[in-house]
Amino acid sequence: MLEIKDLHVYYGAIHAIKGISLAVNDGEIVTLIGANGAGKTTTLRTASGLEKPASGTILLDGKDITNTSAQERVRMGISHVPEGRRIFPNLTVLENLELGAYLRKDKDGIARDLKMVYERFPILSDRKKQAAGTLSGGEQQMLAIGRALMSRPKILFLDEPSMGLAPLLVQEIFDIIKDINREGTTILLVEQNASKALQIANHAYVMETGNIVLSGTGAELMQSDEVKKAYLGG
Amino acid sequence: MEQFLQQIINGISLGSIYALIALGYTMVYGIIKLINFAHGDIYMVGAYVGYFCMTFLKLGFLPSLLIAMVFCTLLGVTVEKIAYKPLRDSTRIAVLITAIGASLFIEYGTMFFVKAGVRSYPDMTGLLVKQFRFGDIVLTMQQIIIVITTVLLMILLQFIVKKTKIGKAMRAVSMDKDAARLMGINVDSTISFTFAIGSALAGAAGVLVGIYYNSINPLMGIMPGLKAFVAAVFGGIGIIPGAMIGGYIIGTIEVLVSGYGNSMYRDAVVFAILILILIVRPAGLLGKNTREKV
Ligand SMILES: Nc1ncnc2c1ncn2[C@@H]1O[C@H](COP(=O)(O)OP(=O)(O)OP(=O)(O)O)[C@@H](O)[C@H]1O
Ligand SMILES: [Mg+2]
Numbered sequence: 001m002l003e004i005k006d007l008h009v010y011y012g013a014i015h016a017i018k019g020i021s022l023a024v025n026d027g028e029i030v031t032l033i034g035a036n037g038a039g040k041t042t043t044l045r046t047a048s049g050l051e052k053p054a055s056g057t058i059l060l061d062g063k064d065i066t067n068t069s070a071q072e073r074v075r076m077g078i079s080h081v082p083e084g085r086r087i088f089p090n091l092t093v094l095e096n097l098e099l100g101a102y103l104r105k106d107k108d109g110i111a112r113d114l115k116m117v118y119e120r121f122p123i124l125s126d127r128k129k130q131a132a133g134t135l136s137g138g139e140q141q142m143l144a145i146g147r148a149l150m151s152r153p154k155i156l157f158l159d160e161p162s163m164g165l166a167p168l169l170v171q172e173i174f175d176i177i178k179d180i181n182r183e184g185t186t187i188l189l190v191e192q193n194a195s196k197a198l199q200i201a202n203h204a205y206v207m208e209t210g211n212i213v214l215s216g217t218g219a220e221l222m223q224s225d226e227v228k229k230a231y232l233g234g
Numbered sequence: 235m236e237q238f239l240q241q242i243i244n245g246i247s248l249g250s251i252y253a254l255i256a257l258g259y260t261m262v263y264g265i266i267k268l269i270n271f272a273h274g275d276i277y278m279v280g281a282y283v284g285y286f287c288m289t290f291l292k293l294g295f296l297p298s299l300l301i302a303m304v305f306c307t308l309l310g311v312t313v314e315k316i317a318y319k320p321l322r323d324s325t326r327i328a329v330l331i332t333a334i335g336a337s338l339f340i341e342y343g344t345m346f347f348v349k350a351g352v353r354s355y356p357d358m359t360g361l362l363v364k365q366f367r368f369g370d371i372v373l374t375m376q377q378i379i380i381v382i383t384t385v386l387l388m389i390l391l392q393f394i395v396k397k398t399k400i401g402k403a404m405r406a407v408s409m410d411k412d413a414a415r416l417m418g419i420n421v422d423s424t425i426s427f428t429f430a431i432g433s434a435l436a437g438a439a440g441v442l443v444g445i446y447y448n449s450i451n452p453l454m455g456i457m458p459g460l461k462a463f464v465a466a467v468f469g470g471i472g473i474i475p476g477a478m479i480g481g482y483i484i485g486t487i488e489v490l491v492s493g494y495g496n497s498m499y500r501d502a503v504v505f506a507i508l509i510l511i512l513i514v515r516p517a518g519l520l521g522k523n524t525r526e527k528v
Contacts, residue, residue: 050412074418086413088406099406102399103418151418 001026001155001186002047002078007056009039009046016042018210019056024155024188024203029181031189031197031218033231034207040190041083043207044157047188048080049073060155075103077154081161083190085144089133093124096132096143100150110150117146120176138169145176155186162193174200194231198222206231236370241493242486247377247446249485250384254439255462256469256477257391258310258432264472265408265428267326271333272313274459275340276433280306280440281450282348288356288444295362295379295445302441303434310433311426313340319422345452352451355444362445380442387438388478391431395474404428408472457501461488464508470518479519 002024009017017039024030032040045051047058049070058066060076068076079100088096097117101110118125121142127135132143141161148156158177162170174196181187181200191197198204201218206227214226221227255277262270280302287298317336321329357363364375395401406414407424414421443458444450465484469476484504491500511518 048416050415069420070415071418071420074416080416082413082416086410086416088409088413090409091402091405095402099402099414099417099419102403147417 001028001061002188003057003059003062004043004047005057005059007043007046007058008054009042009051010054011042016210017046017053020207020210020212022205022212022215024186027181027184027186028202029177029187029189029200030203030205031191031201032205032207033191033194033197033227035230037209038207039210040207041159044080044159044188044190045082048078048157050080071103074151077152078157079148079151079153079155080157081144081148081159083159083163085140087132087135087140087143087147089131091132092129093132093135093143094128096147097124097128097150100147101152103151109152113150113152117149120149120179121146138165138172141165141169141173142176145173145180149180149185153185155188156180157188157190159190160192161189162191162196170196194227195222198227237493240371241489243371243373243377244493245486245489246482247380247485248489249482250380251439251443251446251481252458252462252465252485253478253481254384254387254435254442255458256465256481257388257474258436259463260466260469260471260474260477261404261428261432263466264474265404265425266318266322266329268318268329268333269463270318270429270432271330271459272317272336272340273432273436274455274457274462275337275344276306276310276313276455277436277440277443277458278450278452278455279309279340279344280437281444281454282344282353282440282452283437284441284444285353285355285450295441299383299438299441302437304437306433306437306440307430309340310429310436314426314429319425341452341455348452350452352449355448355450358445376446380446383438383442387435391435391474394431400424400427461501461504464504467508467518468511470521473518473520476518476520 005021006019007017008019020043032043034040042051046053049068053066057064060078065073065076088099097114104110123139124143124146132140135143145161161173165173170193177187177189178200189197198218198221204216204218204221205212206214206221214221214224255273258273259270262268283302283305284298287293287301313336317332318329321332362375366373395404403414403419403424404427406417406419407421411421461484462481465480466477468484469480487507488500488504491503
């Protein structure tokens with residue numbers, strides 16, 4: 001599905017991504033974990049077209065998309081729930097969801113998907129006329145995920161979806177991610193909550209200061225001493 | 235009392251023109267945080283296009299208005315493409331200085347083509363010179379046309395911004411450009427569209443002022459441009475209804491000061507209002523008073 005090869009990304013003089021390669025296969029949940037500032041967000045932003053890499057290639061279903069615009073990538077099936085949710089606070093919940101389907105023309109399909117999002121997140125249906133900025137943190141995260149699903153993605157990027165949520169909600173978000181995946185959407189998940197992420201991941205990568213230092217199946221990495229020490233609290 | 239009502243009528247007419255110009259300022263500011271100093275000059279060009287349509291092509295008011303709006307749309311989009319777009323990632327001060335340059339370029343470029351002198355709109359005839367008298371109060375057909383045109387354009391604008399897809403894209407881009415990109419919105423063309431609409435409204439204002447005050451010149455955009463900017467700040471820059479309200483209030487105050495006080499002071503009063511609002515309520519009438527983040 002998605003393949004990244006020898007990617008380098010700079011912010012001015014800062015070398016944020018130093019030649020990483022990773023692959024996400026169809027139907028998988030792949031997770032990217034690592035300390036603050038490791039470059040996880042930058043990796044996702046580059047893969048969805050918000051940052052331009054200095055070198056390297058990004059392939060989607062074997063097609064080179066390195067030089068395509070973010071808009072083109074949405075059209076091709078990438079959807080990105082960014083770090084910090086980034087919902088449109090002054091727009092209503094419904095308007096946010098409609099913007100998720102911005103590039104689609106199939107009115108009936110959009111209506112069907114809207115219904116699906118409301119079924120998945122009933123609270124969004126109750127709040128559809130409300131300004132999105134008035135939602136709670138958890139509700140905003142659900143809106144961000146719902147909005148990303150409205151483009152009917154093949155692959156969904158999630159950047160720290162559990163950030164700042166109460167433990168009960170964290171569990172709910174992880175269950176939702178598993179559901180979305182089971183229904184056929186491939187997932188690339190960036191998480192601080194390494195233990196939960198590894199539990200649901202088919203494959204995992206560990207990043208440190210712009211490099212991938214470890215990779216393996218979720219189960220393997222959970223057993224790894226290095227991962228245990230650094231990310232799972234011993 | 236009658237004199238007061240007369241002043242209010244005149245103030246609303248002038249305020250309509252300020253409101254139309256202020257909308258362009260506020261929309262552009264809302265989407266790229268730029269005070270587009272060339273905006274007043276687009277209005278001036280609109281007045282000239284209307285003048286040429288009416289004088290040489292002998293067109294009526296409505297076709298002239300539409301042609302001026304189309305011409306200004308193209309001009310506004312061109313200025314954005316050439317002058318502002320290459321500076322998208324530059325500092326705000328660089329873009330601001332460029333805007334002042336664009337303004338001077340349009341002013342003196344226009345002067346090159348039409349000469350510096352004042353020109354007069356053709357004498358209005360027929361329906362356009364009708365007047366209605368209520369006691370001592372006079373309501374001219376021009377004033378009615380100005381207010382009706384303005385209100386119709388504002389309704390159209392509200393419809394575009396609130397109900398259409400491109401309007402939603404405009405609001406999304408003004409809130410969060412990266413998030414908008416992730417929706418598949420083309421941010422650059424959305425910004426162009428915002429300039430297009432703002433410029434069309436300024437072009438309409440130019441023709442309206444032509445039929446109202448009759449005389450036009452290549453530097454006529456400077457003062458109304460500044461006052462419309464004050465109106466936009468007064469209402470809360472970046473907020474569309476704020477620009478409308480601000481335009482009407484500034485227009486009315488200006489007319490009242492000329493009518494009851496001394497017309498020498500009318501400009502000073504408008505700028506005093508700017509200073510006052512910046513001290514008392516920097517976010518403007520409808521703005522939330524939060525500290526600026528950028
Ligand atoms: N816009 C930017 N300008 C300059 N440097 C940046 C920018 N964004 C990120 N960086 C730097 O790039 C590096 C990688 O940042 P990134 O946000 O990708 O890390 P992260 O792994 O997502 O961290 P976190 O877990 O805190 O979200 C960091 O050193 C960061 O300071
Ligand atoms: Mg991050």
